[in-house]
Amino acid sequence: MTGSHFDSTAKAERHERSRMIRDAVIFMTVAVCLLIGGFALIRAFKTDEPAQVSMACALKLYSTYNPKNFDQCVAVCMACNAGVKTTCSTSCRLRGAQ
Numbered sequence: 001m002t003g004s005h006f007d008s009t010a011k012a013e014r015h016e017r018s019r020m021i022r023d024a025v026i027f028m029t030v031a032v033c034l035l036i037g038g039f040a041l042i043r044a045f046k047t048d049e050p051a052q053v054s055m056a057c058a059l060k061l062y063s064t065y066n067p068k069n070f071d072q073c074v075a076v077c078m079a080c081n082a083g084v085k086t087t088c089s090t091s092c093r094l095r096g097a098q
Helices: 003-045 052-061 070-080 085-094
Strands: none
Touching: 052 070, 070 085
């Protein structure tokens, strides 16, 4: 066999390996994009409003419950959601209670 035959075979093998790597990178990129899109879609449909059960419980405690009122928010969280003061106060602050 000639040396050029070995060179062309090695080139073909390198080309095939680079094509396989490129295809794997494209597949991984598409998979990650689909995952991110799925999480964004799930997040878009998730509501930040309290559930109806929590709202009913809150209205038992406060006739005019305002989730933006920090003291009311913490009290409702602790009573209705079985929370503790630290996590409830953090949760209320993150939801914008003042």
